Amino acid sequence: METRIAVIGIIIENPEAVERLNAILHEYSSYILGRMGIPYRAKKINIISVVVDAPHDVISALSGKIGSLKGVTARTVYSGAGE
Secondary structure: OOEEEEEEEEEEOHHHHHHHHHHHEEEEHHEEEEEEEEEEEEEEEEEEEEEEEEEEHHHHHHHHHHOOOOOOOEEEEEEOOOO
8 A cells, every 4th residue: 555754743732632642643653753742831732743654544544533632733744755
């Protein structure tokens, strides 16, 4: 199956969602190439970028699960490679 490279940008405004978010990321860990997290204490939010190499439907499922968490926003940017 053809895969795509994508970056999922995540903003966490609800600290109670962090445990569930980490569980979701662990579930998809075989597709994750890298992850960077930035705690922005002044605004009381966390910002995470996750780079994945996965089939389009897997990326969509991951992003959707993350975005369904209360107090969490996720947006995905796909590379043009593989089109």
